[in-house]
Amino acid sequence: MSAIHWRGVLLGGLFLAAQATTVAAQERELLTLEAALARAGIVDSADEPPENPRLIGPRAEADAARALVDQARLRPNPEIAFEAENIAGSGAFSGLQATEYTLSLSQRLEWGGKRGARVRAAQAEARVATLSGALSVAQLGRSVRERYVEAVAAAARLELARDIVERNRELARIAGVLVDVGREPPLRSLRAEAALAEALAELEAALAADSTARNALAALWGEATPATDVPSVFPEIEPPATLLASPSALRLQVARAEREAADAAIARERSLGIPDPAISAGVRRFEESRDQAFLVGVSIPLPLRNRNQGNIAAAEARLRAATAREAIARTDYELEVTQARGQFLAAEARVETLAETSLPQAEEALRLVRIGYRNGRFPLIEVLAAAEARDTIREALIQAQEDRGRLAATLIWLGAQ
Numbered sequence: 001m002s003a004i005h006w007r008g009v010l011l012g013g014l015f016l017a018a019q020a021t022t023v024a025a026q027e028r029e030l031l032t033l034e035a036a037l038a039r040a041g042i043v044d045s046a047d048e049p050p051e052n053p054r055l056i057g058p059r060a061e062a063d064a065a066r067a068l069v070d071q072a073r074l075r076p077n078p079e080i081a082f083e084a085e086n087i088a089g090s091g092a093f094s095g096l097q098a099t100e101y102t103l104s105l106s107q108r109l110e111w112g113g114k115r116g117a118r119v120r121a122a123q124a125e126a127r128v129a130t131l132s133g134a135l136s137v138a139q140l141g142r143s144v145r146e147r148y149v150e151a152v153a154a155a156a157r158l159e160l161a162r163d164i165v166e167r168n169r170e171l172a173r174i175a176g177v178l179v180d181v182g183r184e185p186p187l188r189s190l191r192a193e194a195a196l197a198e199a200l201a202e203l204e205a206a207l208a209a210d211s212t213a214r215n216a217l218a219a220l221w222g223e224a225t226p227a228t229d230v231p232s233v234f235p236e237i238e239p240p241a242t243l244l245a246s247p248s249a250l251r252l253q254v255a256r257a258e259r260e261a262a263d264a265a266i267a268r269e270r271s272l273g274i275p276d277p278a279i280s281a282g283v284r285r286f287e288e289s290r291d292q293a294f295l296v297g298v299s300i301p302l303p304l305r306n307r308n309q310g311n312i313a314a315a316e317a318r319l320r321a322a323t324a325r326e327a328i329a330r331t332d333y334e335l336e337v338t339q340a341r342g343q344f345l346a347a348e349a350r351v352e353t354l355a356e357t358s359l360p361q362a363e364e365a366l367r368l369v370r371i372g373y374r375n376g377r378f379p380l381i382e383v384l385a386a387a388e389a390r391d392t393i394r395e396a397l398i399q400a401q402e403d404r405g406r407l408a409a410t411l412i413w414l415g416a417q
Helices: 003-027 033-040 053-072 114-180 186-221 250-272 309-374 380-414
Strands: 079-085 100-108 278-286 291-299
Touching: 033 114, 033 186, 053 114, 100 291, 114 186, 114 250, 114 309, 114 380, 186 380, 250 309, 309 380
Parallel strands: none
Antiparallel strands: 079 100, 100 278, 278 291
């Protein structure tokens, strides 16, 4: 048996193994984009999925911020004090005969609007945490859409690799027949077998890329095993119609809420610079005479050195920083929207051109060349060139569809409200 035949048997076995993988994949349920979003916890589902670890943190932060609002509403606790004076002294104060017992209750009074400023600052921080949590959900939705599109692109490239293997296997078979009957030199058969071996290697790489893409997708909802197979047809992801200068965009809302929280923090720190008096009332018992007397008192700190001036200055600096970040966020947002929309429209036009014009033409050219090759009118090199041209266009179409899907996911994230 010739070396050429043995090589053909080996390559055929590899192709059959790849075909078995294809059949097994087709028998499994395909994961849709909506199902992926539901598993990640982005959209509601009839079957409640386990809580996504990526959403627990932002939601817990929002819960903590709301709990701090409740804490800020609380007033200072009263204080109870007990004193015993003139105990176990000398002379007239020996023993407990001259002891005086005092029981008093004191309450600190918050002046300068401390409680209101504290509550408003806590509410502002809670709004920041709530909006940041919503932005995290939107970011997760973007990641799910992007990785789903990448997984679909990997599945489409895997399908393309299988088609190339099947085509090259057929060409290798035809080349072997033509060599046997003397219509082609043995070099043609070797070239066909080399092309088949290269296609099988590309198929293995495509299988690995498909598994990696599905792993990355499943990781977004906390699964260590690969996600269910995805279809090789790209989903329709429609971006929002209008985005520019949208004040309700989540990114801008977060920046605005951070600035408002920094402003509220200044009022809180200024209120803390105003001293709070404490009033007290109690009763005193004189052990020697068995008499009792009431007492009242007032105390107030003297703001001689510490007037909270450092914290006030720090809060004012944070407000300047937050105001600058808000302006930057608005400028960056408008630029990102403009760029993403322009790139999306360009990718959409490229998809339309490749799918409706370039690919049909390349398919027809390949069909005609293959017919001529079978009839002996074209050499193998012409078939390979036409096939490579068609495959290049298919790969370009997959890339354009992947770009369009990712850009649509970006625009949906930018438009989140």
